Amino acid sequence: MSPSDRGVVVGVDIGGTKVLAGVVDAAGRVSDTARRTTPGRRVRTRQVEDALVGAILESADGRPLAGVGVAAAGFVDSSGERVMFAPHLPWQGEPLRALLEDRLGCQVRLDNDANCAARAEAHHGAARGAGSALVITMGTGIGGAVLLDGRVLRGANGMAGEFGHMQVVPGGQECECGRRGCWEQYSSGNALVRNARALMAEEPSVLAEMTAGSPDRVTGPMVTSAAEQGDLVARRAFGSVGDWLGIGTASLVAALDPEVVVIGGGVSAAGDRLLEPARAALQRTLVGAAHRVVPELVAARSGPQAGMIGAALLVTGAER
Amino acid sequence: MSPSDRGVVVGVDIGGTKVLAGVVDAAGRVSDTARRTTPGRRVRTRQVEDALVGAILESADGRPLAGVGVAAAGFVDSSGERVMFAPHLPWQGEPLRALLEDRLGCQVRLDNDANCAARAEAHHGAARGAGSALVITMGTGIGGAVLLDGRVLRGANGMAGEFGHMQVVPGGQECECGRRGCWEQYSSGNALVRNARALMAEEPSVLAEMTAGSPDRVTGPMVTSAAEQGDLVARRAFGSVGDWLGIGTASLVAALDPEVVVIGGGVSAAGDRLLEPARAALQRTLVGAAHRVVPELVAARSGPQAGMIGAALLVTGAER
Structure with a gap:
């Protein structure tokens, strides 16, 4: 009997700004989504759990819960019991999995959000069928995961995939x-x-008009929109980010030799504007590029629902 | 019946300067070693095979061969059939495994030398029993391997572990x-x-005396010896190499979260003179070092015989 025979499976993704829950079917399709604002870091942990439970129950809409998967923006211990630390959430070693099981009365599984997003790509997305893949998630920062035969490499302490904090410039930007x-x-x-x-x-840039001349007001989506309008400043900003994406990817490819590299996260919505300079830099920077197979660098397919889909996979058959 | 019941297992390590062969027993002990000079890059490939076969037969000393494992300083294809390219050897896609089987009349297995050294550490050395390990081999350059459950991560094209060509300084040293x-x-x-x-x-430095004032004559072993004599120039040279060892290791640890980091290769003979600054830099550079388990950074145990031992493991039970 699969979990869906016993009720719905809900995936929930909790990030620094919002909680997203949705019913996820066996094919990775999402329906009945619900959303809450993340209460923030300076609240009691109970309030964050309330937001999670509220979104999950709204999404289930009265149907029995077969199980819940949680994707959390933070360090999850290797047994999947606790969120050890989260930059934008109040948890510090909270046994979140057991707490939610008690409140929801169904099985709950927990993992880091970048791991969940990677799992979604492995099962239903751009890494499907790949023997090995590198998933690089570009949001506010860089997260990611190494996939081996569709499984997330968690590391000795569940902390693998912190690609964003590889040092690439000695004494560089703080x-x-x-x-x-x-x-x-x-x-x-x-x-x-x-x-x-x-x-x-x-x-000159249309970004000056968009922000009434206040650079402080520039946001990522504004840069994407300006680039689409042909703005050269916005395009150069993407060019540099894409170039550095390729340079860092080349180091990871030299170390791991993956079959494919999948770029996900909010910034990846820019598509080839980001990926073309990244591909060029990967080809230029990867050792022995002329004598080896250079892995394809492709956009993730699961979009902003990747966390939810991957979280649900923790319940329905996490690892293929 | 184990291979040793049918004769001896020989491991052979071919590098840029020498060919080392030895009989390796089930416990990873080496006996009856034989040595040849590597013929160099500009010779016919047959001459290199002759050197290999000569060292292997001298080491076996008339006993039947149960099998031969070859550790080669070059890129070996993922099926272990060919040396695709080797900076110091004439091979370019040579089907070395089959060629040696024909000449020796026994099973032959082939892998990259850094992979073999890592395998030796996994079975008989500093990575024994570790669920995951990073083996960094410091010789002329840096090679290495990722070990997962004692197995070498080979990568989609057999090219994983090229740590030495991760970019750490934009526009840096050629x-x-x-x-x-x-x-x-x-x-x-x-x-x-x-x-x-x-x-x-x-x-001033004792290295000036050792080389009669010609910096061009300085060699690695001279720097090691000078450092042992208390020479400050030599000690600073080690300090910088150790510091950079820790910085690059921190990036790999952020990405892979291994249980242990093993430093092998010729330079590692300097022991704590190299490892102490590396440990300090790892602690300083690794993201979240205060909130996580920082893996131990230890010296390899198999020494200069690691390649031979790991090559023999290809025959006797390569992967545990």
Whole structure:
């Protein structure tokens, strides 16, 4: 008997700004979504659980729950019991899985959001059928996962995939992690916005009109929109982020030799504007590129629902 | 019936300068070694095979061969049939495995030398029992392997583990691979010698006496010996190589979260002189080091025989 015979499976994705829940079927299709605002970091953990439970129950809409998968933007311990630390959430070692099982009365599974997104790509997306894949998730920063035979490599402490904090520039840009020169300072949503702000000071751009001349108001989606309108400042901002994406990817490919590289996360919505410079940089920077198979660098397919879909897979057959 | 019941197993390691063969028993102990000089890159491939066969037969000393494992300093295809390319050897896609089977009349197995060294550490050395390990081999350059449950991660094309060509300094030092800023330009035997040469120009050193004042004559073993004598130039050269070893290791640990990091290869003979600054840099550079388990960074145990031992494991039970 599959879980769906006993009720619906809900996947829920909790990030720094929002909670997204949805019923996910065996083919990875999402329906009946529900949304909450993430209560923030300075609240009691009970409030965050309330937001999760509220979104899950709204999504299930009275149907019995066969199981719930949770994708959390934070460090999840290797047994999938606790969120050890989350930059935008109040959890510090909270036994979230057991707490939610008690409240929901069904099985609950928990993993890091980037791992879940990668799992969605492995089962239903761009990494399907690949023996090995690198999934690089570009949002505010860079997250990701290594997939081997469709399984997420979790690491000895469940902390593998922190690609964004590989050092790429000695003494470089300061990072929120307290170090300098981390990859995500050069290739991420934050880097895109910083690039655009810096370039706006040097030449005319529709971004100046969009923000009434206040570079502080620039957002990632504004840069994407400006680039679509042909704005050169926005296009250059993407060019640099894409170039650095390829450079960091080349280091990971040299180390791991994956069959395919999948780029997901919000920034990847820009498609070839991001991926073309990344492919060029990968070809230029990868050792022995002329004598080897250079892996394809492709866009993720699951979009903003990847976390939910991958979370549901924790219940329905996490690892193929 | 194990292979040893049917004769001896020989492991042979072919590098840029020498061919080392030895009989390896089930416990990974080496006896009856034989040595040849590598004929070099500009000879016919038959001459290199002759050197291999000569060393193997001398090592077997008339006993029947149960099997031969070959560790080659070059890119071996993922099926273990061919050496696709080797910087210091004439092979270009040579079907070495089959050629040697024909000449020796026994089973032959082939893999890259860094993979073999890692396998030796997994079975008989510092990575024994570890669920995951990173083996970093510091010789002229940097090679290595990722071990998962004692097995070498070979990659989609058998090319995983090229850690030395991860870019760590944009536009940095030129590398033999044709790119710039590769990790092995800052942390390797070559980097050690270059550091020492540069520092000799600035301050007094016993290296000046050892080389009669000719920095060109400095070799890696000289720097090791000078450091042991307390020479500050040599010690600083090690300090920098060790620091960079830790920085690059931190990036790999962020990505892979291994249980242990094993440092092998010729340079690792310096022990804590290399490993202490590396440990400090790993602790300083690894994201979230204060909130996570930082893997131990330890010296390899198999020494210069690691290639031979790991090659023999290809025959006797390559993957545990």
